[in-house]
Amino acid sequence: ADLAKLSKADIVVINGAGYDGWAEKAQLDKSKQTIVNVGDLMGITATEEHEHEHEDGDGESGHHHHHGSTNPHLWFSPEAVLKAATAITDAYTAKAGEGTDTAANAWNADYAEFVAMVNKARAAGVKRSYVATESIISYLLDYLGATDKTPESYTNAMNSEGEPSAADLKSTLDIVSGSDVDLLVVNPQEMDGFAEKLNDAAKSSNKTIISATEQLPENQDTLLGWLTTITKQALA
16 A cells, blocks of 8 residues: 555655665656655665654554664754755655745744754754664764763674673663763663663662663654754754
8 A cells, every 4th residue: 555655656765774675676767756765765675674653553663773884863953954954855856846935934044043053062062972772863962962872792793683691781871870971872662681771770879870772752743843852852
């Protein structure tokens, strides 16, 4: 059904970077359809598809998260979001003619406000360091100038659906509990035993815990609003 909808759409927006490989493989007609592939806009490709499942209808966690060395969560990259917005605006303008300027101008104003908030924090010398149970919002944290203190061996194990060694876990726990880290980033859809222990360590050491899922939360109306909320948390 989704493939049929894609085939009939005037404009198709794809995340790319292996996240929605099924859509990238759809039989789209580039002569009639405008295809916005955010991964292509960013020059990011993946050698393997991102695998993910989310909670089932009974609320049971069925989330399976694996993307190898490529981070496909491009909606957490302010640069990718801007490029995608520009491409989508151009596509609507080309297909519909006039009538898209008002919405585009309003969005650009909101984006400029977001950038101004980040630049103000940079000018004030706000610096943050973090540990992440997975690299879901690393694009955003990099944009904010935050320093990733997560041990590479721990990140590699999590990204490949492996289990960190006892030594990796202890090292990561020590870092989270120490004075060099301000933030812990967790994905509530991926709270296994290791993530829970890191979460407990962050609570015990009074660190800011940022919870980020792959879907827009129910209490957020827009992507840009969500990015703003996370940014304010990180910079507080």
